[in-house]
Amino acid sequence: MSNTELAVMTRGLTRDFGSLRAVDDVDLEIPRARIYGFLGPNGSGKSTTIRMLCGLLTPSKGEVEVLGLKIPAEAEALRQKVGYMTQKFSLYDDLTVRENLDFMADIYALPRASKKGRLDETCDRYRLASLLKQRTGTLSGGQKQRLALAAAMLHEPELLFLDEPTSAVDPENRRAFWESLFDLVDLGTTILVSTHYMDEAERCHALAILDRGRLVAEGTPEQLADDIPAQVVLLQTGQPRRAGKILHDAHWVISVAQIGNLLRVLVKQDLADADVAVADRVSKAGLGVVDSRVGRASLEDVFVAATQPERAQRQETAA
Amino acid sequence: MNSLRRIRAVAAKEIRQLRRDRLSFGMIVGLPIMQLLLFGYAINMDVRHLTAGVADLAETTASREYVQDLAHSQVIDIRYQVGSAQALEELLREGRISVGIFLPPDFERRLQQPDRAAGQLLIDGSDTVVQGAATRLAGTARTSPYNDRPPTLEIRTYFNPERRSPVNTVPGLIGIILTMTMTLFTAVAIVRERERGNLELLITTPIGVGELMIAKILPYIGIGLLQATLVLLLGDWLFRVPLLGSLLDAYVVILLFIIANLALGLMISTLASNQFQAMQMTFFILLPSILLSGFMFPFDGMPQAAQWIAEVLPMTHFMRLIRGVVLRGADLWELRGELAALGLFLVISLGVAVSRFRKTLD
Numbered sequence: 001m002s003n004t005e006l007a008v009m010t011r012g013l014t015r016d017f018g019s020l021r022a023v024d025d026v027d028l029e030i031p032r033a034r035i036y037g038f039l040g041p042n043g044s045g046k047s048t049t050i051r052m053l054c055g056l057l058t059p060s061k062g063e064v065e066v067l068g069l070k071i072p073a074e075a076e077a078l079r080q081k082v083g084y085m086t087q088k089f090s091l092y093d094d095l096t097v098r099e100n101l102d103f104m105a106d107i108y109a110l111p112r113a114s115k116k117g118r119l120d121e122t123c124d125r126y127r128l129a130s131l132l133k134q135r136t137g138t139l140s141g142g143q144k145q146r147l148a149l150a151a152a153m154l155h156e157p158e159l160l161f162l163d164e165p166t167s168a169v170d171p172e173n174r175r176a177f178w179e180s181l182f183d184l185v186d187l188g189t190t191i192l193v194s195t196h197y198m199d200e201a202e203r204c205h206a207l208a209i210l211d212r213g214r215l216v217a218e219g220t221p222e223q224l225a226d227d228i229p230a231q232v233v234l235l236q237t238g239q240p241r242r243a244g245k246i247l248h249d250a251h252w253v254i255s256v257a258q259i260g261n262l263l264r265v266l267v268k269q270d271l272a273d274a275d276v277a278v279a280d281r282v283s284k285a286g287l288g289v290v291d292s293r294v295g296r297a298s299l300e301d302v303f304v305a306a307t308q309p310e311r312a313q314r315q316e317t318a319a
Numbered sequence: 320m321n322s323l324r325r326i327r328a329v330a331a332k333e334i335r336q337l338r339r340d341r342l343s344f345g346m347i348v349g350l351p352i353m354q355l356l357l358f359g360y361a362i363n364m365d366v367r368h369l370t371a372g373v374a375d376l377a378e379t380t381a382s383r384e385y386v387q388d389l390a391h392s393q394v395i396d397i398r399y400q401v402g403s404a405q406a407l408e409e410l411l412r413e414g415r416i417s418v419g420i421f422l423p424p425d426f427e428r429r430l431q432q433p434d435r436a437a438g439q440l441l442i443d444g445s446d447t448v449v450q451g452a453a454t455r456l457a458g459t460a461r462t463s464p465y466n467d468r469p470p471t472l473e474i475r476t477y478f479n480p481e482r483r484s485p486v487n488t489v490p491g492l493i494g495i496i497l498t499m500t501m502t503l504f505t506a507v508a509i510v511r512e513r514e515r516g517n518l519e520l521l522i523t524t525p526i527g528v529g530e531l532m533i534a535k536i537l538p539y540i541g542i543g544l545l546q547a548t549l550v551l552l553l554g555d556w557l558f559r560v561p562l563l564g565s566l567l568d569a570y571v572v573i574l575l576f577i578i579a580n581l582a583l584g585l586m587i588s589t590l591a592s593n594q595f596q597a598m599q600m601t602f603f604i605l606l607p608s609i610l611l612s613g614f615m616f617p618f619d620g621m622p623q624a625a626q627w628i629a630e631v632l633p634m635t636h637f638m639r640l641i642r643g644v645v646l647r648g649a650d651l652w653e654l655r656g657e658l659a660a661l662g663l664f665l666v667i668s669l670g671v672a673v674s675r676f677r678k679t680l681d
Contacts, residue, residue: 054523056680072679079525090520094339095332106328107524109321 006065007032007159007190008053013062015048015213022048024213025062030192030206032158033185037204038194039303045213046194047087050161053192054084067159080108083152087163089144093137097128097147100136101154108155118154126150126180142173149177153184160184162193166200178203198300207299211307221299228297230254230305231274235263235282236290243282250281255304266301325526329534333508337538343504351496351546355553358488369453371418372399372410377426389420407441417443418453489554490641491614493547493573494634498608499601501543501577505584506597508535514593522678532673536581543577544570563648571651572644575658576637579665583633585672608634636660 008030015023023045030036038046051057053066055075064071069078091100101122105115123129126146131139139147145165152160162181166174178200181191185205195201202221209217209224217224237243240263244256247265254266267274279292297305337343371389375382390397395418399410407419419441423429429437442453512518521531551569554560562569583604591597609615611629618629618638629635636657643649643657651658 051680055678056519056523058679058681075678076525079523082523084520084523086516086519088516088519090516092332092336092517093515094336099332099335103328103332104524106324107521107526109324109525 005032006030007034007067008036008192009065010053011063013049013052013064014060015045015052015057016060022213023052023059026208026210026213026215028208028215030190032190033188034205035181035185035191035193035203037201037207038192038210039196039198039201039207039299040194040210041196041307043212044210044307046210047163048213049210050163050192050194054078054082054161080155081158083155083157083160085148085152085160085162085165087167089148089168091136091144091148091151094135096133096135097139098132100147101128101151104151104154110155122150122154141168142170142177145169145173145177149180153189157189159190159192162191164194164196166195166197174200198298198303201303202299209303209306216306217302224302225297225299228302228305229269230297230301231267231269231271232295232297232301233265233267233275233278233292234295235265235278235292236261237263237282238288238290243285243287246282246285246287247278252277254308257300257304264295264301266305321525322527322530325530326534326537329526329531330537333535333538346500347542347546348549350500351492351549352553354492354496355489355550355557358492359554359558369395369417370415371395371397371420372401372407372416373397373420373422374401374403374407375420375422376402376424377422379427381430382422382426385422385426386420395420404439404441411441411443414443487642487646488614489550489558489560490645491612491638492554493550493641494576494612494637495605495609495614496546496550497543497573497577497637498580498634499605500546501539501580502584502587502604503598503601504539504542505535505581506587506591506601507594508539509585509588510591510594510597513588519680522680528673528676528678532585532669532676535585536578539581540574540577543580544573547573547577560645562645564644564650568644568651569641572637572640572654572658575661575665576633576640579633579661579668582665582669582672586668586675589672589675604632608632611635613638630660631664633661633664636664 006029008028010026010028013023013026013028014021026045026049038049040046048057052059052064053071055066055072055078058072066078067081069075071078092103095103101119105119110118123132126149128143128147128150131143131147136144136147145168149162149165152162166177169177181193185191193200193204201207204221206220207218207224208215217227219227235243235247240258240261244258244263247253247256247263252268252271254268256266257264265278267278271277275292275294279289282292283289337347373386375386386397389395399416401407401410404419404421407416407421410416411419421439421441423438426437429435440453442450509518512521547570551560551562555562584601587597587600587604591600607628611621611625612618612632612634613629614634618626618635621629640654640657640661643654644651
């Protein structure tokens with residue numbers, strides 16, 4: 001099944017921890033030079049999947065091929081070609097920034113002749129030059145993250161794994177961080193990133209939505225929004241809280257979210273004239289409706305629709 | 320080539336971290352000094368001013384002079400003059416005296432007899448410190464004209480028939496200190512990296528298991544040799560512990576023991592999931608090492624089951640080796656059985672460590 005056009009390919013990837021199935025029969029085909037995101041709530045199997053792809057965990061079942069190498073059999077050959085930024089900061093707090101970078105350069109055995117140049121260039125790119133002598137433990141969240149990315153990129157890997165990279169970073173630094181990721185993609189690097197932030201997921205070229213270990217949706221953010229198996233109704237009403245409760249009880253409603261004075265109602269796909277149905281139900285309960293119309297799905301809607309299928313099923317059988 | 324570079328990078332990092340961790344760094348030097356002083360002086364304290372009682376039933380000029388000679392040695396302070404051996408025993412039991420000197424009525428005649436001691440030294444053996452001093456006392460009391468005779472005083476040790484001296488303690492102390500620091504340091508060095516998440520990053524890099532283990536062990540070999548040297552030097556300087564065997568042999572034994580303990584530490588690190596567990600496991604090894612190895616109590620006096628346990632501990636074999644080299648002047652060929660036992664322990668624990676350490680998080 002060797003295919004060098006793909007950065008990652010899995011078939012039926014499964015991992016059990018005791019009786020818990022953390023990753024369940026996942027098929028992936030991830031092209032090169034793209035940012036590919038794993039979106040999912042905590043415990044959905046994002047980290048476990050990433051760890052299996054870089055050979056840290058052995059799959060219970062299924063086939064994995066990363067950069068044309070069979071994993072876990074050829075995991076050692078993969079090490080020099082991938083970079084991995086762990087969820088938790090994992091460089092040494094009691095070493096300085098320079099010592100940490102030096103250490104990683106030696107571990108990856110960068111050619112001595114080009115080592116200094118590579119370190120200087122890295123420090124420039126990730127704005128670390130002024131921090132070189134500082135103990136790593138005293139860095140801010142954004143600085144630590146820049147250092148971690150710099151260390152993971154030092155040996156110029158073809159494939160970079162980022163496990164929830166921006167959880168301890170403010171929005172401005174997060175923006176700058178994503179800019180640097182796109183720079184890397186331009187140079188041909190493939191990036192796999194796990195996240196539970198919608199705005200971050202929206203920046204990916206393509207996404208996989210994971211829920212309790214299963215791959216529940218996959219595609220570009222636009223595709224996913226277009227193909228959402230649900231309808232979105234935007235309802236404007238004078239009493240959004242009460243209207244929300246009334247709608248929530250309807251079996252054809254998947255979820256209701258209040259956004260300011262507006263209610264964003266996710267309705268099952270097979271319901272005809274969803275906007276009218278929503279308005280009817282609210283006015284029958286004696287609440288005023290200002291406006292009700294069908295809207296375009298956001299990534300969050302996709303996420304909710306994908307990760308709450310069992311709510312839809314439960315309501316169906318009740319009805 | 321790359322392998323050497325990686326080993327050097329990890330080893331250098333290890334030393335750098337250790338230097339910045341003031342407490343651990345202090346322990347490297349502080350622990351041997353503190354233990355040596357504690358163990359050394361606790362045992363050496365006895366030499367002077369032991370409370371003593373005398374039962375001089377002979378009451379001749381010779382017997383009085385002899386008691387005076389003993390008193391002049393300053394080892395004992397004579398507080399009681401009593402009339403019978405029973406009275407001495409009573410004082411001993413009550414804890415009023417540590418040493419009782421019994422000179423029988425026929426003291427002078429017995430001095431002439433080559434085959435028996437002239438008097439008795441009654442010693443409170445419940446205090447090992449007293450025993451050591453009294454043994455020396457009996458020796459110094461040997462008067463010159465009767466050199467080839469039995470000692471003037473026959474020693475009768477009460478309550479504890481075993482005799483020890485500080486000279487025996489110091490070489491063993493090297494073993495105790497090394498067991499404690501070497502095992503703990505390596506075990507914690509790896510477990511700490513796992514706890515802090517460093518290991519998750521490290522195992523995704525090209526570094527091999529062997530490289531990582533060697534690099535983790537190397538700095539501590541140096542530290543162990545430093546500690547052993549410190550104890551040997553201080554032991555010589557403070558307690559005049561002789562070195563009868565060759566210094567090279569002593570270092571060969573110490574080096575083997577250090578590596579065996581580092582391997583044990585590595586093995587513990589693959590079993591423990593946090594630093595606290597690693598510490599507990601180390602003390603699980605350390606305590607029997609102190610108690611069963613022959614360091615504290617004589618090996619032959621222990622029950623069979625305790626001896627079996629002791630044979631598994633590297634400390635037991637090290638005790639025999641280092642006492643053999645330092646105190647008896649034995650050479651390594653004569654001690655080859657113990658060396659082999661230590662080597663076997665090393666191979667097994669290193670084997671377990673390497674086979675259990677995987678570059679995965681499974």
